[in-house]
Amino acid sequence: MVANDDDQAKLERLRAGRPWFHEPGLPELLAETIDAGRLRFTADKGEAVRHGQVIFICVGTPTRTDGSPNLQYLESWSGPTPSAGRPCWPSCTGRSSRPPGAPFLATDRATAELIKHASNAFLATKISFINTVAAICERSGADVALVARGMALDPRIGVHFLKAGAGYGGSCFPKDVAAFAHRSAELGVDFGILREAPAMDVVRGLLAEGAEEVAYDPVAGDQAVDLLPEMKLAPNRWTASRAPTPWS
């Protein structure tokens, strides 16, 4: 596999086997694949395009204000793609949408788009659902963690994405839920979807109310402080939960 990116700094990091985002097992997999000579990185698009039988274009597809996906990066990339009789898959959706080891499925483009958006909207719905259950638990005295464990015993429900918390965020769920909602409205289908509630919005809201916040995240803490320098970071969850409050 030959990978291309316009960002030289990212190419350097990847060549050194040091991804800039957290994904368990990825550094090991990267090192193994590079060492085996099965993956290299280049700034030369022509080299990357000439190499492959299948081309994955994995540029960002950020959300526009109306919820639709902004395809400008995708469209700007299609320039150097040669029509040398090669199948060209216009967008890479394989990472989070397809669990490792899942069978390969060939579809048309409309179906492929919907598999990604419907899968992520479904998982986001599970997160929002268990958060609503948590709100009910708080009032009824039930333990949401145990409710989730009990639900997960049923294989039709499963254990994943049933952890109550601040709500979903990250690069894909809010974007794909917005795109899914926008597309269904465009097609005249009413698909009532639960709203996104990422942790950063909760933190911003509390700061706006004058709260002093001590937060902890095992992976994304530093990035969160970059976004919100007013937020203090604790070295572990225990210190964060024991931070002094005005009433303690």
Ligand SMILES: NC(=O)c1ccc[n+]([C@@H]2O[C@H](COP(=O)([O-])OP(=O)(O)OC[C@H]3O[C@@H](n4cnc5c(N)ncnc54)[C@H](O)[C@@H]3O)[C@@H](O)[C@H]2O)c1
């Ligand atoms: N982040 C995820 O977990 C995830 C999971 C599944 C699918 N996806 C999908 O993958 C796509 C990319 O997501 P991402 O999070 O990796 O985005 P990203 O913005 O982190 O990465 C996109 C990369 O494309 C590069 N780029 C942009 N224009 C370019 C061009 N003309 N030539 C070469 N490189 C160019 C950028 O420099 C950047 O490194 C999106 O469609 C997203 O929905 C992402």
